Amino acid sequence: MLARPAAVLALLCLAACAAAPTAPPPAPGAAAGPRLPGRVVWTDGHGDVAVAAAGRASCPATSAAMAATGLAVTNATRAQAGLAPMRSDPVLDRVAAAHACDMANRGTMTHAGSATTGPMARARQMGYRPQTIAENIAAGRFELNGTLEQWSASPKHRANITIPSLRDFGIGTATAADGKTTFWTAVYAR
Secondary structure, three states, X not given: OOOOHHHOOXXXXXXXXXXXXXXXXXXXXXXXXXXXXXOXXXXXXXXXXXXXXXXXXXXXXXXXXXXXXXXXXXXXXXXXXXXXXXXXXXXXXXXXXXXXXXHHHHOEEOOOOOOOOOHHHHHHHOOOOOOOEEEEEEEEOOOHHHHHHHHHHOHHHHHHHOOOOOOEEEEEEEEOOOOOOEEEEEEEEO
């Protein structure tokens, strides 16, 4: 799905990606996804989505407060599934922040990086050696809590969050050159 940001009042794009082993399918009867405001673009797949013009993005480092909030919501979702909590990992925060920045600079929500094929390669480049890794991404005009809620409500994103073997978590954000479109990346790994 592709939308021009100027034509979209509220824009949210989400995508989920997992690398071996794959997550179990959602439970039978699970919701098809969260209800979203009017004129919202929604993707629960792996296709690239252009959501902003390319240009110099604002790319802050992950703050302690952002990491703590992301971890708390992630662990609450895991607890609902009867799973062990994850722990914050500063290397994965940098992996997530770098990918959010890369997406924001390009104006495109994608699991493929400018110089990497996916989250496994990005984590390895930064010194993390994952056995299993999953990534959730989002782009739009939503704050951290709204993004985390959408990931927890979306079956494919929730499947990434609830892969039983995962132990480490990182999150990052960047704002596109338009100053309005925020890109998010969460990385879950072991």
